[in-house]
Amino acid sequence: MEAKLSGNTVQETPVAEQKPAKKNNNPFKYVSTKEKIIYGVIGLIAFSTFAMLIWILSYIFMKGIGHVNIAGLMPAIITTIYMVLMGLVIAVPVGMGTSIYLSEYAKQSKFVKSLRFAIECLAAVPSILFGLFGMMFFVTQLKMGYSILAGGLTVALMILPTVVKTTEEALKTVPLSYREGSLALGASKFATIMKVVLPSAVPGILTGIVFSTGRIIGETAAIYLTAGMVFRVPSNVMESGRTLSVHLYMLAKEGISLEEAYGTAIVLLLVVLTLNLLTYVIGRKMKHGK
Template sequence: MKVKHKDSLTRTLLISISLLTIGILLWIIAYIFVNGISHIDLVKLFPPMVSTLFIVVIGLAISAPIGIGAAIYLNEYAKDGKFVRGIRFATESLAAVPSILFGLFGMMFFQINLKLGFSMLSGALTVSMMVLPTIVKTTEEALKTVPTSYREGSLALGATKYATIAKVVLPSALPGILTGIVLGMGRIVGETAAIYLTAGTMYRLPLSAMESGRTLAVHLYLLAKEGISFDEAYGTALVLLVVILCLNLTTYFIGNKLNKSSSK
């Protein structure tokens, strides 16, 4: 009876915590929606949206190949030792660095030393370092979920290790890899401090990666910080929230699709 009572109590506690989490999320969404739905101006938000797109595309184009490649090396090629443990420790440490420090580093190195100035490229290079640990970790965990029998079967049929990884392991781990990429994308979209110090705050439509601009998150920050318009800030927050929710839903949809196709 005591065991059943403890199980029931634990179940009730976990359900309550889950409902509380969902309730907080719905409350935030509803609050932003009510205050921002009537203040959305997509014409004014077009330049920040383009700037955000620049940062996301360039940042992921840099971090995704490096992160996926590093995870493949760690999980498929490297043998456990001091070097591998050092890489994993460095990756975990990089994930714990505050974004403002990434911004200061990007400002000093990319903006000043490399003379890239306030530009989309400076911001993208900075955020690519921020999301790299996320992509490495999620990709490595996704690769670990692929059964060893898949690798052994492919090698037994005469396939090379490279062919096994490219045609057997990676397709099976693709849902998890995509999840890491989209999580990184979500962090880039919502980042403020690092982009504020590297890409700039100028309200303009960037036509190249070497021009400065203002992302949606930075635009929201400036509207609220300077007290320019809290109504516009709520409208921008709603657009930003919709973008992030769409990314999460896209990840869920793609992951389910790929899981269903791989199970057939």
């Protein structure tokens, strides 16, 4: 409102109220046509991938949901657990020690460069080659025979590069200020690594361990060539056994038990999904300090 003096009276004239500018909620208003096409193609690819995953899972569940027999699969489940535990017990300490050395102690040298190159090469080696090496060295040369021990050592070598790389990347994500603050308070470098750096990198390390565990559970060729395919509960690590993935392969290979193969695939999927879900929950709680 504005006041105007007219004679002895004051007249008020209304002033048009200014409306606030409308907020633009369209994120693509200032995006070029070429970028819109790129975004559309990326979105279509993402949707197609997700739809394909849902279709595959639905197909497997529809085919095998009526043929899941946990009791009948117990020997394969127990053998799989043995294989996972043995592989992780060997690979995780060695891999973490190597990654700590590379991240915290090692300086740029020919040895360090050669070590990193070897790790990169091992990470790209197909699992069938690890299986052939394990069969020739552990099974034949060391006379372990087809056993849980030979299979566990083989899968430990197979996942070792993954553990080293993921652990090193997790250590690199820890801010340098954490290390400097701990050292400034008088802590030694070893104590800083063990009590400051490693706890801060646990979520990333845990992710690498879960990825390695999933690879062991889903591995077929390397275990088939080293641990054998005897369908029983092994009483010790020197006996042969059949994991879930090998059991699935044998059922599909026979061609007369496809329904049981789909049932085994469902159990295998549920084990992997449960493992990933538990790791996500644990990592989230540790990250937020709850």
